[in-house]
Amino acid sequence: MANSPTSAAEMAVVTISHIPGREISENLGIVFGSSVRSRSFLFDIFATFKNLFGGEVRSYTRLLEDAQHEATSRLVAQAQKMDADAVVDVHFATSQVAYKAAEIFAYGTAVRLK
Incomplete structure (x- = not known):
């Protein structure tokens, strides 16, 4: 029986295909999570001025x-529902899903460890 973590903070989430020092006993399948975010019109006006002078637009970075x-939290929650111990081969992608709305998409493979 797998020792499932009790919280998202305890679950290993890695971009490599294995957990160093641990053996994968079962592949549970693909898990994913996404978030779509946008900013208000007023925020975009400020960002436009920032772009005129150059530099990082920190609020976009934070967004x-x-x-x-x-x-990532949604990916982990899905893995926990599958009683996974870890998620391997995690990748991130982004796309524009609507005018001024961006999606961050995370996916990987939920696994049980020996």
């Missing part, structure tokens, strides 16, 4: 970081 964390 995408928040979306990545949310997508």
Whole structure:
């Protein structure tokens, strides 16, 4: 019987195909999570001015970081429902799904460990 983690913080989520020092006993299938985010019109006006002068638009960076964390949390939640111990081969993708709305998509393989 697998020792399933009790929280998302305890689940290993890696971009490689294995968990170092552990053996995979069962492949449970693909899991995914996504988050679609957009900003308000007023925020976009500020960002436009920032673009005129150059430099990082930190609030966009935070927006995408928040979306990545949310997508990862949803991936982990799906893996936990499958009684997984870890998620391997995790990848991230992004796309524009609507005008001024971006999606962050995370996917990987849920596994049980020996």
